[in-house]
Amino acid sequence: MFFKDAPLVKSGAFYMMQWNFQDLQTQAQSEAQAIDSPQALESFRLKYLGKKGLIAAVFASLPGAQPADKAAIGKGANELRTLAQRLMAEKSSGPLSNSASGERQDISLPGTGESLGHTHILTRTMREIIAVFEQMGFVTVETPEIETEFHNFTGLNIPVDHPSRDAFDTFYLDAEDPSAKGRRLLLRSHTSPGQVRIMKAHKPPMAVIVPGRVYRPDAVDASHSFMFHQVEGLLVDESAQFSQLKGLLTEFCRRFFGQGVVMRFRPHFFPFTEPSAEVDINAEILGIQRKKWLEILGCGMVNPKVFEAVGYPKGKYKGFAFGMGVERMAMLKYGINDIRLFYENDVRFLKQF
Numbered sequence: 001m002f003f004k005d006a007p008l009v010k011s012g013a014f015y016m017m018q019w020n021f022q023d024l025q026t027q028a029q030s031e032a033q034a035i036d037s038p039q040a041l042e043s044f045r046l047k048y049l050g051k052k053g054l055i056a057a058v059f060a061s062l063p064g065a066q067p068a069d070k071a072a073i074g075k076g077a078n079e080l081r082t083l084a085q086r087l088m089a090e091k092s093s094g095p096l097s098n099s100a101s102g103e104r105q106d107i108s109l110p111g112t113g114e115s116l117g118h119t120h121i122l123t124r125t126m127r128e129i130i131a132v133f134e135q136m137g138f139v140t141v142e143t144p145e146i147e148t149e150f151h152n153f154t155g156l157n158i159p160v161d162h163p164s165r166d167a168f169d170t171f172y173l174d175a176e177d178p179s180a181k182g183r184r185l186l187l188r189s190h191t192s193p194g195q196v197r198i199m200k201a202h203k204p205p206m207a208v209i210v211p212g213r214v215y216r217p218d219a220v221d222a223s224h225s226f227m228f229h230q231v232e233g234l235l236v237d238e239s240a241q242f243s244q245l246k247g248l249l250t251e252f253c254r255r256f257f258g259q260g261v262v263m264r265f266r267p268h269f270f271p272f273t274e275p276s277a278e279v280d281i282n283a284e285i286l287g288i289q290r291k292k293w294l295e296i297l298g299c300g301m302v303n304p305k306v307f308e309a310v311g312y313p314k315g316k317y318k319g320f321a322f323g324m325g326v327e328r329m330a331m332l333k334y335g336i337n338d339i340r341l342f343y344e345n346d347v348r349f350l351k352q353f
């Protein structure tokens with residue numbers, strides 16, 4: 001079986017190898033160069049690589065070939081096949097071209113570009129909270145995540161043996177507190193130690209917020225995490241009043257959740273504030289069905305014992321403080337029902353916000 005274009009080389013009385021692979025390669029190259037349509041590409045494929053194509057013909061001629069030529073014929077056929085395949089691949093990946101099946105590429109289809117990322121919903125919520133307080137004149141200060149027992153507990157009127165320390169007694173480091181022999185450093189269990197640090201370093205008046213990560217010995221479930229975020233607030237001057245605290249937090253909730261929000265102040269206990277309260281917001285109004293009232297923050301008038309611990313003169317200053325959980329605020333505002341979603345980094349969740 002001969003392919004019609006196959007160059008036959010016969011010379012004189014001597015039988016020479018039937019196939020001139022050198023010429024076949026040159027021919028394939030120039031034919032490939034001329035391909036300008038899907039149809040031409042397909043004809044090229046049939047001619048060289050098809051079942052009845054040239055390369056198949058070369059292999060079919062092997063049984064009748066001179067034994068001495070067989071190896072060279074096999075090698076030549078394989079090289080020609082590789083070349084024809086490469087030429088086709090080059091042609092079909094070219095700009096105007098077209099797959100071997102003859103399908104056109106639709107260059108009007110949208111590209112597969114990289115999609116842009118955006119701020120994580122927690123960062124965004126944190127910034128929203130901070131923005132509202134900054135509009136009202138508060139200054140943002142960051143304080144360390146690794147704290148001393150003094151800042152995290154004692155300075156906040158939480159003595160070493162106080163029961164409220166249990167829920168907070170958390171991740172201790174091997175490192176010793178350089179300022180207190182025998183006491184170890186720990187990951188802060190709330191942002192309130194920021195109050196102590198700032199008051200030790202500055203004189204009133206002051207209006208600050210302290211955002212950041214906190215750590216608790218809590219088992220992880222839909223509403224608990226061993227790490228979460230808080231925003232602490234502190235205002236100290238010589239005349240701060242509880243009514244101002246109430247007005248401030250009411251305005252904050254309106255700006256953060258919307259004007260229609262309904263909230264209540266409920267008496268509570270915190271060692272570092274006296275009197276203390278918790279703020280709940282009405283969940284029905286936000287369109288959340290679970291419970292009528294949901295706690296969003298703790299607050300109160302700074303306990304004089306805290307002023308004493310930071311070295312302020314007795315009776316000179318008054319202040320109020322508050323602390324809120326950022327995850328809780330984001331869950332209520334954006335209708336998220338599982339705290340773990342914030343940390344799993346599943347793009348399907350993240351890209352919704």
Ligand code: DAH
Pocket residue numbers: 189190191192232233270272273276297298299300321322323324
């Ligand atoms: N530190 C408290 C907690 O993590 C929250 C808190 C309550 C902060 C009352 C305050 C405050 O500043 O006045 O549960």
